[in-house]
Amino acid sequence: MLNGTKTFITNVGHAGLYVIFARTGPDERAAGVTSFLVPAGSPGLRVGQVFDKMGLNGSPTGELVLEDVEVPAANRLGAEGKGFVVAMRALDSGRIGISGQGLGIAQAAVDEARTLMRDGGHDQGDDFTLADMATRVESARLLAYQAAWLCSRGRPFTRQASMAKLHCTDTAMQVTIDALQIAGEEGARAGSPFERHMRDAKALQIYEGSNQVQRIVIARELVNAG
Ligand SMILES: Cc1cc2nc3c(=O)[nH]c(=O)nc-3n(C[C@H](O)[C@H](O)[C@H](O)COP(=O)(O)OP(=O)(O)OC[C@H]3O[C@@H](n4cnc5c(N)ncnc54)[C@H](O)[C@@H]3O)c2cc1C
Missing domain, CATH: 1.20.140.10 (Butyryl-CoA Dehydrogenase, subunit A, domain 3)
Known part of the structure; x- marks a missing residue:
């Protein structure tokens, strides 16, 4: 179950699949982080604020919000903690x-x-x-x-x-x-x-x-x- 908000995401709202890095364990810093593949249509996943930028306006940048997004273990990318x-x-x-x-x-x-x-x-x-x-x-x-x-x-x-x-x-x-x-x-x-x-x-x-x-x-x- 993933919860949290990531800011400054390129092509937010246009991507079909997101690669999410989430803290899954109590280990310090990098050791407690696991990577997941999360399809854009997953329940609980939504786009937050989309920012006005000084440039690169051909590509939207904004927040990705995760509220109780269930992700099957099969969608883990690499080993847990890696x-x-x-x-x-x-x-x-x-x-x-x-x-x-x-x-x-x-x-x-x-x-x-x-x-x-x-x-x-x-x-x-x-x-x-x-x-x-x-x-x-x-x-x-x-x-x-x-x-x-x-x-x-x-x-x-x-x-x-x-x-x-x-x-x-x-x-x-x-x-x-x-x-x-x-x-x-x-x-x-x-x-x-x-x-x-x-x-x-x-x-x-x-x-x-x-x-x-x-x-x-x-x-x-x-x-x-x-
Ligand atoms: C248009 C845009 C699109 C983005 N898209 C994505 C995305 O799709 N996914 C994603 O995850 N992130 C994305 N980001 C975020 C981006 O990766 C970060 O902004 C970038 O890594 C810098 O981190 P920061 O903004 O936290 O700066 P900070 O880490 O706060 O750094 C601020 C300044 O201090 C300097 N600095 C920091 N530490 C040191 C050091 N040890 N020695 C010397 N100088 C240092 C930095 O170089 C920088 O100039 C995007 C950002 C922008 C602007």
Whole structure:
């Protein structure tokens, strides 16, 4: 029987199946957490508040409320008390997905800046900015492909996934700011693609483990490596 509320859930109300991490034992911290698969139609499961966000408005984010939701033991994902292991594994591959999200936003910013410069004129300052933007995106893309390649071959990829997430999302933030700078007042107009990409990029540095947390993961992997 699951009870509780989880806030900031991506695609809340649209998902058909939720992966829920719940405390199932008295053990301290991570040791007392178990993972469950809970279908969206389960009695007692409902959407709470849906939030207004500064960006990513193509995807709703809100609360998921569980009131006496009965879940059969067959829906347990992994062993009892091993939910933290499931979560960490899901986050590793999820971080490759967020890298892709960052790359998409970053590439769109580069493409829009290019079109603007081609159609509307540019100076050498714009050229240098565009060159740096495109170079950052290419390097980020290679990191993401490396992490995806390791993952698809069943090789360890925790550090590479964190590096890809960190670099792709920091790149998305930086190049969307740069693209808006090139666009000038047109970019700053509400509703322009430049300002939208900048607002969308910010959440990527926060979720699936903030970028500070990625640095903790990367440093831990480096320091503890045999
Ligand atoms: C749009 C959006 C969608 C989301 N979707 C989901 C979802 O579907 N499912 C889900 O479970 N969660 C989701 N989240 C939540 C998200 O995973 C958390 O917001 C994120 O992990 C950061 O945690 P927090 O907000 O509690 O920040 P906090 O942990 O309170 O951290 C606040 C700040 O302090 C920094 N910080 C914290 N600890 C340290 C440290 N030890 N060293 C250095 N800096 C530190 C963080 O990096 C951050 O910048 C979503 C969030 C957003 C914004």
